[in-house]
Amino acid sequence: MLTYTIRRLLLAIPTLLFISLVIFLLVDFAPGSPMSQIPLTVPPDVRARMIEALGANEPIHIRFGLWLYQFFIVEPAYLIDSAFGTSLADGQQRIVSWQSRSPVMDIIAERLPQTMTVIGSAYVIGVLIAVPIGIYSAYRQYSWFDQIGTFIAMIGFSVPTFFTGVLLIVVFSVWLGWFPSIYDTTLRVTDFESFLKQVRQMAMPVMVLALFNAAQISRYMRSSMLDNLGQDYVRTARAKGMSEKVVVLKHVLRNSLIPVVTVIALGIPTIFAGAIITEQVFKVNGLGALLINAIYASDLPMVQTLTFIFAVLIVLFNLIADILYGILDPRIRYD
Amino acid sequence: MTDVAPKAAMLPKSLDDLRPPRSQWRDVWDQFRTHKGAMAGGFVLLFLVLFVLIGPMIWRIDPTFIDPDAVKMIRSRNLPPGWAHPLGTDQLGRDMLARMMAGGQVSIAVGLTAMLISLFLGTLVGVSAGYFKRLDGPLMRLTDLFLALPLLPLLLVMVMLFRDTLSRSFGAELGTFLLIVGAIGVTSWMQAARIVRGEVLALKEREFVLAARSIGTPPRRMILRHILPNVISPIMVAATLGIASAIITESALSFLGLGFPPDFPTWGRLLYDGIDYLQQFPERVMWPGIAISLTVLSVNYIGDGLRDALDPRIRGR
Numbered sequence: 001m002l003t004y005t006i007r008r009l010l011l012a013i014p015t016l017l018f019i020s021l022v023i024f025l026l027v028d029f030a031p032g033s034p035m036s037q038i039p040l041t042v043p044p045d046v047r048a049r050m051i052e053a054l055g056a057n058e059p060i061h062i063r064f065g066l067w068l069y070q071f072f073i074v075e076p077a078y079l080i081d082s083a084f085g086t087s088l089a090d091g092q093q094r095i096v097s098w099q100s101r102s103p104v105m106d107i108i109a110e111r112l113p114q115t116m117t118v119i120g121s122a123y124v125i126g127v128l129i130a131v132p133i134g135i136y137s138a139y140r141q142y143s144w145f146d147q148i149g150t151f152i153a154m155i156g157f158s159v160p161t162f163f164t165g166v167l168l169i170v171v172f173s174v175w176l177g178w179f180p181s182i183y184d185t186t187l188r189v190t191d192f193e194s195f196l197k198q199v200r201q202m203a204m205p206v207m208v209l210a211l212f213n214a215a216q217i218s219r220y221m222r223s224s225m226l227d228n229l230g231q232d233y234v235r236t237a238r239a240k241g242m243s244e245k246v247v248v249l250k251h252v253l254r255n256s257l258i259p260v261v262t263v264i265a266l267g268i269p270t271i272f273a274g275a276i277i278t279e280q281v282f283k284v285n286g287l288g289a290l291l292i293n294a295i296y297a298s299d300l301p302m303v304q305t306l307t308f309i310f311a312v313l314i315v316l317f318n319l320i321a322d323i324l325y326g327i328l329d330p331r332i333r334y335d
Numbered sequence: 336m337t338d339v340a341p342k343a344a345m346l347p348k349s350l351d352d353l354r355p356p357r358s359q360w361r362d363v364w365d366q367f368r369t370h371k372g373a374m375a376g377g378f379v380l381l382f383l384v385l386f387v388l389i390g391p392m393i394w395r396i397d398p399t400f401i402d403p404d405a406v407k408m409i410r411s412r413n414l415p416p417g418w419a420h421p422l423g424t425d426q427l428g429r430d431m432l433a434r435m436m437a438g439g440q441v442s443i444a445v446g447l448t449a450m451l452i453s454l455f456l457g458t459l460v461g462v463s464a465g466y467f468k469r470l471d472g473p474l475m476r477l478t479d480l481f482l483a484l485p486l487l488p489l490l491l492v493m494v495m496l497f498r499d500t501l502s503r504s505f506g507a508e509l510g511t512f513l514l515i516v517g518a519i520g521v522t523s524w525m526q527a528a529r530i531v532r533g534e535v536l537a538l539k540e541r542e543f544v545l546a547a548r549s550i551g552t553p554p555r556r557m558i559l560r561h562i563l564p565n566v567i568s569p570i571m572v573a574a575t576l577g578i579a580s581a582i583i584t585e586s587a588l589s590f591l592g593l594g595f596p597p598d599f600p601t602w603g604r605l606l607y608d609g610i611d612y613l614q615q616f617p618e619r620v621m622w623p624g625i626a627i628s629l630t631v632l633s634v635n636y637i638g639d640g641l642r643d644a645l646d647p648r649i650r651g652r
């Protein structure tokens with residue numbers, strides 16, 4: 001298992017390098033650039049100096065190399081510096097956003113908590129809803145509960161999140177007035193009242209994402225349970241007189257959770273990317289909103305860095321899912 | 336004499352027992368018909384397609400028509416549903432029913448075209464990876480790489496960066512259409528490729544392929560005559576599900592403001608435009624949203640039914 005992990009980690013390096021190159025080339029070769037947004041009244045020599053100040057006049061391989069160096073050497077060094085008070089990255093050039101002229105990583109660190117609270121809790125709630133539903137609808141296959149569950153799950157992943165979001169806004173903010181339709185990022189949770197306020201403003205985005213995730217995970221849970229319920233060991237367990245509760249919740253559930261856990265791990269990075277839309281609907285000022293704004297403003301370093309971070313997350317969680325599968329299921333051997 | 340008797344026993348006793356031979360597609364259709372959700376989905380989809388295709392021939396109001404007379408234009412703004420405008424009018428006095436029909440045409444066209452592109456790419460990659468051993472490694476690495484790309488952000492970047500150039504060379508509508516369809520197609524072929532590759536790898540070990548090869552069939556005809564017809568069922572299932580995801584992606588792009596130009600209605604764009612008037616006229620968000628959801632839901636149900644119908648292990652049970 002360890003050699004497998006190491007081999008996969010080593011394989012991930014060229015993959016990630018190639019992905020970063022693809023993203024870089026895509027962003028770079030595209031005709032739209034921040035240079036075209038400099039007003040025409042700016043004299044040519046000033047324009048040339050502005051481009052030079054952004055570092056956009058260098059040939060492409062130098063800029064790509066510089067970006068790699070900054071992302072993999074300078075930024076971790078700054079991270080270590082701020083954590084332990086060392087001075088590894090003394091005055092080195094960081095990746096700087098063309099929009100705000102502040103380091104990209106600082107902005108990302110500012111936005112990350114919003115995304116994490118909303119999306120993280122939505123994912124957890126989605127899983128918590130999905131697993132019991134999946135268990136029960138598999139146990140009572142073709143019962144009315146199962147039929148309704150199947151239908152709701154079908155709706156859950158057919159109706160796009162931007163429509164469920166808007167629908168919830170219409171019902172809960174416009175008609176009932178229970179929840180605010182816009183997420184207030186500046187809210188600080190200090191006492192019980194502000195905590196309630198935070199819960200209320202998180203309710204709708206969490207609901208939208210939780211429904212979407214629960215729909216998918218409950219389907220996986222159901223089919224995985226169904227696979228296991230027909231196995232011989234279940235009959236054996238019943239034959240030795242174990243109670244139904246022990247059979248289903250101990251024997252079957254443990255085995256059925258193996259593929260579901262990997263599906264859950266695989267879903268985490270797609271949540272980050274998919275939440276762009278939900279963040280946009282509820283005006284949550286998280287990573288998705290940051291990416292959209294950077295794209296609108298042709299802020300190439302920001303777009304490049306964010307997309308690459310998403311790619312790293314995908315590769316990382318793919319690896320985690322594979323390793324988890326190997327650990328949980330002793331029948332799976334990678335070497 | 337000994338081997339005649341069993342033969343005679345196998346013959347049908349009368350001509351009534353001789354049922355007409357049934358084709359494979361007849362069996363598939365019979366199985367498909369028993370799937371209630373798929374049939375309901377089929378009818379809903381048929382209705383929606385008729386609505387967007389035949390509808391404009393009956394409801395002959397130009398979806399982009401704004402009254403040139405300023406007074407009339409202001410009077411015809413934001414009308415509630417009525418006989419003249421069954422779904423009301425928008426903030427510029429354009430008829431919502433006509434816009435829904437026009438928007439549906441674009442959304443469904445985008446879904447179909449993007450699906451065809453991604454299917455073509457997926458089948459090409461899948462068949463070449465499965466059939467030619469030399470290509471298998473590199474092509475599957477490529478597929479894994481594409482699966483590791485963050486797709487929605489990349490789509491956004493692609494649309495944002497290439498929209499203006501393509502609009503200039505092909506016109507705003509056609510340029511955006513080509514860009515969106517191409518971008519969705521290029522970023523969604525991986526699942527189909529993996530499924531097709533798996534099927535081809537299994538097919539290659541079958542006797543009929545060996546027989547075909549032993550009489551000297553060249554690879555091109557091998558693939559077109561023997562391999563492709565046998566992988567058609569997973570491709571069809573992937574195709575239906577591909578339409579659904581392409582429609583969702585297009586409307587998501589339009590929703591983020593990075594889709595078609597503002598005066599060019601698609602369902603996603605109509606929803607996006609309706610958000611500004613959410614408080615006063617929530618129905619303006621509802622109609623396009625319901626249309627998108629119904630289309631995707633019915634297409635997903637049809638995909639479910641197709642998967643059951645095309646699986647010979649389930650069929651006939």
